[in-house]
Amino acid sequence: MKYRIWFLIAITLSVALPLALWLHASSGDTAVPFQVMIDSLWNYNPNNVDEVIFREFRLSRTLTAMLAGSALALSGMLMQTLFQNPLAGPYILGINSGASLFVALLLLSGISIGGAQIGIVGSALLGALLSSAFMIFLSGFLRNQISLLLAGMMFGSFTSAIVAILQQVSGAEALKAFTMWSMGTLQQVSFNELSIFSLVVICGILISLFMAKYLNVLVLGEKPARLLGVNILRTRVLVLLAVSILAGVTTAFCGPIAFVGMAVPNLTRLLVKTQQHHLLISLNLLFGALFLLLSDALILQCSEIIPIPLNAFTSLIGAPFILLILLRRVR
Amino acid sequence: MIEIEHAIIGHNRPLIEIEDLTLKSGKVYAVIGRNGVGKSTFLNSILGYVPLMSGKILLNSKNIHTLKRNELSNNVAFVASKFEGVEYLRVREYVSLGKFANSSFFGKLNPEDTNHVDLLMEELSILHLADKFTDKISDGERQLAAVARALAQDTPVLLLDEPTAFLDYSNKKRMIEKLVRIATEKNKCILLSTHELDLAMDNSLPFLAAHRGILEVLPSLRKENISDYFH
Incomplete structure (x- = not known):
């Protein structure tokens, strides 16, 4: 069974991922020759229109897709172990909704803090953090797997109701900014913003790697884990921090997915x-x-x-x- | 080893009162009593998991309820009455979790600990299940795996909540005999709650009988007295 795993990793890395990368990078309105792709990376010429298009639009979208996919999958895995529920995930437990609510509050109230993008990222992170803290609080009372999901969905409906009201009362300019964001797309991240995005995702990955050993014990349940010497509170807080960072930053840059x-x-x-x-x-x-x-x-x-x-x-x-x-x- | 002084055990209402009790290493104590009398709560109190209503429990003259988390996990191991198994968790991985406190950043064990884990699985005759998933083996096999995991923790005190509940007769017998052997060989203090009075008597275990709100120590139990402790 060990080789099975290594075989899977090897195939994914050497065949599936490059293929998907190439497929994604070459999909779109105009075909981009392979040579242009290579040139735009290692021999970039800002005067060549094809290269500019590829680097600024295609490539950033390709990298955004990878980052967002990785971040969401990892945050979902963390939540599934933490809640011991195969159905948990950042979307269904309302982490995205919390992030959306805070972005809506920021954009629709007309307050802009610093650069617009930093404001969105910050408020999405805060929203994700608060809603995941709320979920972990609820999970203390809701032992049933399905109840927790229902609670997450209720939380989602509640926040979207607030967002809908906010949309009604806000000005045209603010409404446009929020609607653009909430559509959810991988296209809005510029090449420069990618560095912030990837940095935050790397932080989330590092915390997860640090917590992995504790998650291995947490699958037994909280009491056995505690009796084996795991600090449950610290584990919960750090894992939720990673979840919020990963899901929050993805929601901030790409909208809810x-x-x-x-x-x-x-x-x-x-x-x-x-x-x-x-x-x-x-x-x-x-x-x-x-x-x-x-x-x-x-x-x-x-x-x-x-x-x-x-x-x-x-x-x-x-x-x-x-x-x-x-x-x-x-x- | 374990000294209990003026303790009142219970959650919201007192269940068992213990004036003064000393439990020694190298012995297996059978905690007996009717359902709901507080056997599990008693074990959970020694685990440091349920606080006492009053009094104290000392482990090598240190108060168990003020021990640090890792001091506690180094001293006391627990086997719950039922382990349901975890999807995709293999028996060897599960038993290895007993060595968690000693594992590396990547959760790996050193060769010595790995050998100990294999040795324990062999002793409890579950080595052939090492690569099986914990949710795909029988209840009895899972129970043995849980005991192996607790033994892997290598603690001076071992508490088991009805460890024989899901075993067939011959496995019940073997489990108790094994625990007695482990207690003497490794000088551990083992407490198990059980309803298997016959087996406990056959192995001449000392009894801790919980009844009428107190815990009575019975160095041996006679068959004709059994009914005294179960009504």
């Missing part, structure tokens, strides 16, 4: 059948990137015929997937 965080970790566990969290972290990063790259490539390919919002596409795949998990594992 549904179900990736729930579906990818389940697929990963199904494929590799392990509870070793160092492995699960690496594999979720890989498969998350792969999943979102392929989804977005498909969207790009179809965009001539029918434009599909990213959030709608992931829901189309994700919602039936939840049903499948319900039938297979929860009942």
Whole structure:
């Protein structure tokens, strides 16, 4: 079973990921020759229009897809272990909603703090952090797996109601800014913003790696973990910090993206059948990137015929997937 | 080893009162009593998991309820009455979690600890299950794995909540005999709550009988007295 895992990683890294990268980078309105792709990276000429288009629009979207996919899958995996619930994920437990609410509060109230982008990132992170703290508080009372999901959904409805009211009372300019953001797209991240995005995601990954050993014990449940010497409170706080950082920053840059965080970790566990969290972290990063790259490539390919919002596409795949998990594992 | 002084055990209402009790190393104590009399709460109090209503429990003359988390996990191990298994968690990985406090950043064990884990699985005859998933083996096998995990913690005190509840007769017998052997060989203080009075008597275990709100020490129990402690 060990080689199975290494075989999977090797195949993903050497075949699937490069293929998906190439597919994604070459999808779009105009075909970009391979030579231009290479040149724009290692031999960049700002006067060559093709190279500029590729570097500024295509490449940033490709990298955003990978970062967002990895971050969402990892945050979902962390939540599933923390809540001991295969259906947990940043979207379904209202972490995205919390982030959206705070971005809405910022954009629609007309207050702008510093640069617009920094403000959005900051408020999304704060919103994600507060809503995940609220969820962990609720999980103390809701022992049933399904109850927690329902609570997450109620929280989501509640925040979107507030957002709807805010939208009604806000000015045209602010409304436009918020609507643009809430559509959810991988296109809005510029090449320069990518460095902030990746830095924050790396922080989230580092915290997760540091916590992996504790997550390995936490699968036994809280009491056994505590009796084995795990500091439960510290573990919960740090894992939720990682979850909020990862899901919050992704929501800030790409808007709400549904179900990736729930579906990818389940697929990963199904494929590799392990509870070793160092492995699960690496594999979720890989498969998350792969999943979102392929989804977005498909969207790009179809965009001539029918434009599909990213959030709608992931829901189309994700919602039936939840049903499948319900039938297979929860009942 | 363990000294209990003027302790009142219970959550919201007092369940068991213990005036003065000393538990020694190298012995297996059978905690008996009717359902709901407070056997589990008693074990959980020694675990430091349920606070006492009054009094104190000393482990090597240190108060158990003020021990640091890792001091506690180095001294007391616990086996719950039922381990349901965890999806995709293998038996060897599960038993290795007993060595968690000693593991590296990546959760890996040193060779010595790895050998100890294998040795324990062999002693409890579950080595052939090492690569099986914990949710795909039988209840009895899981119970043995849970005991192996607790033994891997290598603590002077071991508490087991009805460790024989899901075993067949021959495995019950073997489990008790194994625990007695471990207690003498490794000089551990073992407490187990149980309803297997016959097996406990066969192995001449000292009893801690909880009844009418007190805990009575019975160096041996006679068959004709059993009913005294169960009504």
